Amino acid sequence: IGAGLILMAAAGQNAAFPELGLDKYLNDKGRGYVDFMKKNCVAENAVAGLFQHISDVTVKNPLDEPDWQARLNESHLGTKAPDAPVYLYHGGLDELIPYAVGERLRADWCGKGARVQWKSYPLLGHIGGVTVGALPAADWLAGRFAGRAAPGNC
Structure with missing residues (x-):
């Protein structure tokens, strides 16, 4: 790039x-x-x-x-669990960051006890995943500001 x-x-x-x-x-x-x-x-x-x-x-x-x-x-992601809940999403056809990197990060954080909400967009690349995933990510974040418990799907 x-x-x-x-x-x-x-x-x-x-x-x-x-x-x-x-x-x-x-x-x-x-x-x-x-x-x-x-x-x-x-x-x-x-x-x-x-x-x-x-x-x-x-x-x-x-x-x-x-x-x-x-x-x-x-600073390598995955070596330490985040202190706050995380919404993590990834396009399955991501041409910039391989999908396996996102899956590995989810597995690493979940394995360390983090609360992770994972969403996969199997048919989307990097820009498509960012675009389609932005609204659900913003909704998830709004829920945290509203005081609702963070869902997780580890």
Whole structure:
């Protein structure tokens, strides 16, 4: 998909762990992308980075560095159960994040005792799953704000 998604993830890691120093890895184009991303939404950010490789926006790939790898491993989803209930949904034909990744995350969290409400959209890809799943996810979240107990289907 391109450098846009990678830079969004790297900027998020850098915000959580400022000692990673993302800026020292970026070239001028990369700094421009990160500045753009801070002012725009995910769709615009992804499009801005289409057909760009991480090497087009960096002087050195931070994801290859041991300190970045250590922080990414600490942040790996599934290693720790979330403290709050989760609504998790996934398109079975997701071309960006394989369906098996979502299934594994559900299994990991359920295995650790988390309350997970899982919804599968077998015939949808990434964008279709996000689009169709957004309203049920928002309804689920509204139920939490309304004080209703979170359902789970582990």
